[in-house]
Amino acid sequence: MTASRLHLVRHGEVANPDGLLYGRLPGFTLSAKGVQTARAAADHLVAEGRTVTRVISSPLERAVQSAEPIAAAYRLGIEIREGLLEATSLLEGGQYRMDLSILGKPAAWRYLMNPMRPSWGEPFKDVARRVLTEMDKVRESVASGDVVMVSHQLPIWMAHRAVTGQRLFHDPRKRRCTLSSITSFELAGDRWREVEYAEPARGLGLRDVGAV
DSSP: OOOSEEEEEEOOOBOOTTOOOOTTOTTOOBOHHHHHHHHHHHHHHHHTTOOEEEEEEOSSHHHHHHHHHHHHHTTOOEEEOGGGSOOOBTTTTSSOOSSGGGGGOGGGGGGOSOTTTTTTBSOHHHHHHHHHHHHHHTTTSSSSSEEEEEEOHHHHHHHHHHHTTOOSOOOGGGOOOOTTOEEEEEEETTEEEEEEEEOTTTTSOOOOOOOO
């Protein structure tokens, strides 16, 4: 038997008053509203009648916190997987946003030479490879039911683009991966296909600052 469906869930809103690009830095936890958004993702899965039998998370605090309400709803533990980590970034810790405003920050210019790779951090192909590897590992890991993986915007977006056959280079401003969003996949033969995207926390007035 294989998993019925695999859900890649992005973490909730992060307490980030200084607007830093937090990357893999420790200590960035969910805001009060982020706790709400994480619960909204759990509530959505329950309301949809999904039977989750395994919950896996990136080791970063914001991801584990976001996995907790899902694990609690299904009375499961949380497994940690390094392959779901946020991408590395040389801009980590700076007051940067991955949009055109970064061009007004001279300190970042030396890292922006090749956006197709990208030159400021972990190559897109490497991010996609490690997330897809984690997805493949769970294909036959449960006798039935769904698997939830809690990760970060760029890793989830790379999985989406790889599975849907799109080039990995993209405009970061156009990522369809909001806070506590759920991107769902099913197996078609021996390949993943994307079947659904949901934004349970839409309308909560979230502050989405700090993504790599």
